Amino acid sequence: MASAPSHEVAQGGSVAGAAAPSWWAAARSKNGPGYLFLLPWFIGFFGLTLGPILISLYLSFTDFDLLTAPHWNGGANFVRIFTADAKFIQSMRVTLFFVIVSVPLKLAFALGVALLLNRGMRGLPIYRAIFYLPSLLGASVAIAVLWRQLFAGNGLVNQFLLNFGIVGPSWISNPRYSLWTLIALAVWQFGSPMIIFLAGLRQIPLDMYEAASLDGAGRWRMFRKITLPLLTPVIFFNAIIQTIEGFKSFTPAFIISGGTGNPINSTLFYTLYLYQEAFGFFRMGYASALAWILLVIVALFTSFSFLTSKYWVHYDN
Amino acid sequence: MATRVMLQQVQKRYGEVEVIHGIDLSIEPGEFAVFVGPSGCGKSTLLRMIAGLEPISGGDLLIDGQRMNAVPAAKRGIAMVFQSYALYPHMSVYQNLAFGLETARLPKAEIATRVARAAEILRIEPLLKRKPKQLSGGQRQRVAIGRAIVREPRIFLFDEPLSNLDAELRVQMRVEIAKLHKELGNTMIYVTHDQVEAMTMADKIVVLRAGNIEQVGAPLDLYNTPRNLFVAGFIGSPKMNILAARVESADGAGAKLLAAGQAIALPRALRASGPGARVSVGARPEHLMIAPGSGIPFADVTVDLVEQLGGQTMIYATTAGGEAMTIAVDGQQKIALGTALTTHVDPARLHVFDADGLAI
Numbered sequence: 001m002a003s004a005p006s007h008e009v010a011q012g013g014s015v016a017g018a019a020a021p022s023w024w025a026a027a028r029s030k031n032g033p034g035y036l037f038l039l040p041w042f043i044g045f046f047g048l049t050l051g052p053i054l055i056s057l058y059l060s061f062t063d064f065d066l067l068t069a070p071h072w073n074g075g076a077n078f079v080r081i082f083t084a085d086a087k088f089i090q091s092m093r094v095t096l097f098f099v100i101v102s103v104p105l106k107l108a109f110a111l112g113v114a115l116l117l118n119r120g121m122r123g124l125p126i127y128r129a130i131f132y133l134p135s136l137l138g139a140s141v142a143i144a145v146l147w148r149q150l151f152a153g154n155g156l157v158n159q160f161l162l163n164f165g166i167v168g169p170s171w172i173s174n175p176r177y178s179l180w181t182l183i184a185l186a187v188w189q190f191g192s193p194m195i196i197f198l199a200g201l202r203q204i205p206l207d208m209y210e211a212a213s214l215d216g217a218g219r220w221r222m223f224r225k226i227t228l229p230l231l232t233p234v235i236f237f238n239a240i241i242q243t244i245e246g247f248k249s250f251t252p253a254f255i256i257s258g259g260t261g262n263p264i265n266s267t268l269f270y271t272l273y274l275y276q277e278a279f280g281f282f283r284m285g286y287a288s289a290l291a292w293i294l295l296v297i298v299a300l301f302t303s304f305s306f307l308t309s310k311y312w313v314h315y316d317n
Numbered sequence: 318m319a320t321r322v323m324l325q326q327v328q329k330r331y332g333e334v335e336v337i338h339g340i341d342l343s344i345e346p347g348e349f350a351v352f353v354g355p356s357g358c359g360k361s362t363l364l365r366m367i368a369g370l371e372p373i374s375g376g377d378l379l380i381d382g383q384r385m386n387a388v389p390a391a392k393r394g395i396a397m398v399f400q401s402y403a404l405y406p407h408m409s410v411y412q413n414l415a416f417g418l419e420t421a422r423l424p425k426a427e428i429a430t431r432v433a434r435a436a437e438i439l440r441i442e443p444l445l446k447r448k449p450k451q452l453s454g455g456q457r458q459r460v461a462i463g464r465a466i467v468r469e470p471r472i473f474l475f476d477e478p479l480s481n482l483d484a485e486l487r488v489q490m491r492v493e494i495a496k497l498h499k500e501l502g503n504t505m506i507y508v509t510h511d512q513v514e515a516m517t518m519a520d521k522i523v524v525l526r527a528g529n530i531e532q533v534g535a536p537l538d539l540y541n542t543p544r545n546l547f548v549a550g551f552i553g554s555p556k557m558n559i560l561a562a563r564v565e566s567a568d569g570a571g572a573k574l575l576a577a578g579q580a581i582a583l584p585r586a587l588r589a590s591g592p593g594a595r596v597s598v599g600a601r602p603e604h605l606m607i608a609p610g611s612g613i614p615f616a617d618v619t620v621d622l623v624e625q626l627g628g629q630t631m632i633y634a635t636t637a638g639g640e641a642m643t644i645a646v647d648g649q650q651k652i653a654l655g656t657a658l659t660t661h662v663d664p665a666r667l668h669v670f671d672a673d674g675l676a677i
Contacts, residue, residue: 210370211403215417215468216391225416229407314407316450 060288070285077289088290090265091273094179098269099246102186107238110190114197115227128195135191144185144255148172151181172256175266182267185252193238200234201227232313240305247298250275270294319346320381320394320471320504322367328375329362329528337362337528339376344506344521349498352508353515354525354551360508361476363525367506368397368474380471396465397474400481402457404449410460411445417468435466438497455486462497475507479514491518512552516540524548546597546674555602555631557668558642560616562598564590574598574669577616577636584664588677596677599668602645605660607632607652612661618642620656625649634658 060077062070081088113131117124137143150156153170161168171177204227212222228235250271253261259276261268274294278287322344329337337359344350352360365371367378369390378385385393396417404413411432418428436442439459449457458478465473475494479487495518498505509515515522516536524531524539524547532544536552543549549557562576567587574581576598590596606612618634632644632652644660652658671677 205401205403207399207401207403208405210390211397211399211405211464212416212420213370214368214390214395214397216420217416221420226405229405232407316406 056288056291059285060292062285064284064288065282066284067282073285077286078293080286081289081293087265087268087273091261091268091270094261094266094268095247095249095270098179098183098186098249099243102183103239103242103246105183106187106190106242107193107235109187110193110238111197111231111235113190114194114201115223117194117198118201128198131194132191135189141251141255144252147181147185147252148256173263175263178257178263178266182249182252182256186246186249193242196234196238197231200231204230229314230316233315236305236309236313240302243301243305244298247271247294247301319348319502321346321379322472322504322506323379323382324363324367324376325379326376327363327366327373327378329359329366329371330374335374335528337366337374340528340530342523342530342533344504347502347504349495349505349507349518349520350523351515351519351521352506352523352525353510353512354531356510357527358525359528360510360523360525364397364474364476364506364508367472368395369393370397394471395474396468396470396472397476398458398461398465398478400477402449402461402478402481404457404460404464406449409446409448410441410452410463413449413460414445414463414467417464431467431469432463435463438466438500439463439493454482455490458482458490459493462494466497466501471503473501473503473505475505477508477510479509480511487514494518513554516552522552524551542676543668544676546599546670549599549668549670549676553601555643555645557599557601558605559597559599559670560636560640560642561638562596562669564592564594564596566592572669577618577638577640579614579616581615581667582613582664583667583669587669590669590671590677595672597670597674599670600660600662600666602631602643604666605642605644605646605662607644607646607650607658607660612663615660615662615667616640616642617657617659618644620652620654620658623650623652623654632658 059070061072061074063073063076064070117127117131121127134143148155151171152158153173155171157171158168169177171181208226208230209222212226217225248271249269253267253269253272254275257263257267257272259272259280261272261276270290271294274287274290277283277290322342324340324342326339326341327337328335328339340363352363354360362371366373369385369388373386380393405416408416414432414435415428418431423431432445433442436445439462441456441459441463444452444456444460449460452460458481461478478494479490482490491514494507498518507514507518519536521533522536522539523533526547531551532539532548539548539552543552543557546559550559560576562574562581564587565573565575565580567573567590569586571585572583572587572590574583574596581598587596600615605615616636618636620632620634622633624631624633627649628647630646630648630650630652632646632650634642634644636642642660644658669677
């Protein structure tokens with residue numbers, strides 16, 4: 001009699017004990033190597049992407065100066081941003097102006113050069129590389145420094161203008177022109193959208209143009225009625241990417257204005273203001289709130305673009 | 318009022334490479350001319366030169382007697398149907414049809430009338446609001462033809478328009494294009510590599526090879542009297558059987574040949590070939606018979622493969638000398654593989670070619 005329960009216990013224990021290891025062993029033997037290879041990505045994603053995103057969301061509702069523990073303040077950061085922060089309004093105005101002007105200009109310039117390069121000229125790969133070069137260098141500190149030298153009061157641009165008797169202003173320190181120098185720098189970095197446009201142009205079948213030429217269409221009508229509509233998926237893609245890049249733009253404004261956004265906040269980009277709040281005044285909670293607002297604005301812009309795309313983007317399939 | 322197209326010593330060069338070698342051709346008003354030939358023979362290039370999509374390197378293109386070499390494509394009075402259809406994917410069928418007319422700044426009412434008429438001819442009225450991606454292959458083809466019709470051109474050009482369609486639809490569209498030609502009466506030039514299309518649609522076939530015209534003529538003229546070995550092999554399906562032969566004797570009344578070990582008595586004189594000359598003798602598969610007693614013996618063969626097509630039996634065989642032959646006989650013939658057969662032929666239907674491949 002005494003041995004029966006112990007047998008049941010042993011049996012039950014053995015069943016329960018066997019179930020867990022068999023599942024674990026199966027997972028380990030079947031998927032283990034896969035998870036091992038995925039581990040660096042998991043560490044990167046959770047540790048360096050998702051983790052900081054969630055922490056910044058939490059911090060946006062706190063006062064946090066990096067030295068003391070975050071202090072929960074509810075939505076006070078957001079209330080202040082929207083009701084009592086003139087610099088937020090100014091930085092948003094500068095950034096929106098920059099995006100709205102530089103993105104269409106850059107896309108138009110990129111498309112124009114891509115159209116020229118698509119005409120089957122000799123040495124195309126060389127031109128392509130030359131035109132792409134500014135995109136590789138453009139966001140760097142060195143190019144921003146160079147830009148400052150070019151557009152300074154005694155810079156190369158003004159020295160060139162002097163040849164024609166024109167005394168140019170100090171483009172960078174004059175609030176009327178300072179933002180335009182940054183827009184010029186952004187447009188100069190047209191290489192990346194140009195390459196994508198070039199690929200898009202190559203996808204348009206030649207016989208579309210041949211059919212149109214038999215129909216009597218000239219270059220402009222072909223461009224308007226065939227090239228542009230068939231290129232809309234690429235234009236859409238480039239517009240989204242460049243808009244996001246525009247909102248994120250930081251280095252040129254930081255270098256050219258010496259991190260101040262001056263003269264009189266005319267180059268105070270949103271990201272620059274965010275940087276000042278975070279690393280100038282150590283208001284990490286407030287800066288996190290600003291970052292989340294930027295994310296929402298970019299998401300709204302992108303969503304709006306996607307919503308309207310069905311009216312103007314033509315997909316063949 | 319149909320249009321005459323004339324090519325006089327027309328050449329095409331890409332740099333140093335000449336691909337069209339001085340072509341002379343006349344396409345009569347209202348004629349349905351088909352350019353046929355293997356890939357790379359220059360038939361599409363020639364069509365594109367007529368269309369104005371390729372510059373003419375030498376010679377003259379005359380349309381109704383007017384030199385057209387330097388006239389832009391749109392002003393030649395030509396409409397073209399492309400192999401890929403070249404429909405504008407972002408436009409509706411109506412917009413595709415109207416594009417050329419809008420470009421020509423025709424009044425809207427006139428455009429609507431012309432589009433409606435073309436849509437009626439091609440039975441695509443219910444499709445006018447659809448985009449090309451919502452159409453089947455056959456419907457797209459109709460729209461492409463409609464786009465040509467609305468412009469009311471002098472000449473229609475077709476560049477392998479049926480090659481993207483399945484076999485059944487191809488036959489259907491072939492008939493429709495032929496009907497359209499009868500209805501409109503325009504001059505049409507059609508490019509294909511499919512000799513069946515050429516035979517069934519053409520008033521005039523132009524056989525091209527390597528940038529030269531090999532022969533021009535009515536389909537049955539080319540079938541019955543091919544000018545050379547290339548045309549003999551290209552026109553007709555299955556292709557003509559060609560056997561190496563030797564002239565045994567020849568005089569003004571006839572000739573005696575030896576081919577595949579078989580003596581063949583020709584009841585006609587051979588031009589410019591005397592005894593001992595090496596020649597080729599050709600017989601179309603459908604002209605060969607396997608029943609003894611009809612015609613003259615042609616070649617002894619061994620059967621390699623038999624295909625039953627229902628109304629016809631195709632026999633693939635080999636001569637003792639290893640030359641492949643195809644025999645097409647009517648009805649359903651049960652023939653075992655390896656069977657030895659003696660083929661027979663009406664000697665009047667034999668074709669003889671000299672050592673240069675020219676018919677003699």
